[in-house]
Amino acid sequence: MTQSPFIEIDGRAATVEAIAPALGGYGHFTAMQVRGGKVRGLAFHVERLDAATRELFGAGLDGERVRAHVRHALAGSGRADASVRVNVFQPVEGADEPVAVMVAVRPPAGVEPGLKRLKSVPYQRPAAHLKHVGGFGQAYFGRQVAAEGYDEALLAGPGGEIAEGAITNVGFIDGDTVVWPDAAPHLRGITLQILERELVRAGIPQDRRPLRLTDVGSYDGAFLANSRGTAVISEIDGVPLPTRSELLARVGELYESAPWDAI
Structure with a gap:
């Protein structure tokens, strides 16, 4: 083929x-x-x-x-x-x-190895709760940030509200808790839902809270999640993030150990 x-x-x-x-x-x-x-x-x-x-x-x-x-x-x-x-x-x-x-x-695909650098862009998807085919804005900003050497665009609202990545969800680490941003409309991706389920099974706390770009530096790490898997974020808009959190590693392990369902 x-x-x-x-x-x-x-x-x-x-x-x-x-x-x-x-x-x-x-x-x-x-x-x-x-x-x-x-x-x-x-x-x-x-x-x-x-x-x-x-x-x-x-x-x-x-x-x-x-x-x-x-x-x-x-x-x-x-x-x-x-x-x-x-x-x-x-x-x-x-x-x-x-x-x-x-x-x-x-052909099958996976997450490219390595830490990921993100740059925020002033964009939110229309009808963001749907995985719809109108992806011009995502592609436009994704290409722009890639040309500047970044791995993903981080979509944000007019007040810096974090929504989602261009083709990913983002999660943050706050001590022993995984935090999902909910200040702006976003898609609840499949990998996000799998992680929510696996985190519950593992007894790891989760929270949903408004999260803005100015909050990034106060967290203990962050990660991306989409249909190809998960990846650790090393910086957002030049703000460095811890990358060796035990919980960050655990998030990746939980996804990799999640069960496979026969189609």
């Missing part, structure tokens, strides 16, 4: 005509890493797709339909290990029109 994605729509090979409606900019998706035909947090992915489909298109999306399409695309691609993206869109616009499920299969 080449590096080009293997794409199916509703279990059939994608055609130009079938893909065209997905390019309209209205829809949503989820992204996952598959290993051996399994994925972490499968129930969270299914719940995300169903809830967003109800909100955007007025009807739910059956989880078994999603799983069947992902299994079919993986089999067709010849990959048991893969990066998988599931897009949901409406081929024909209208209140009662059904949605289509597009599955794209690419």
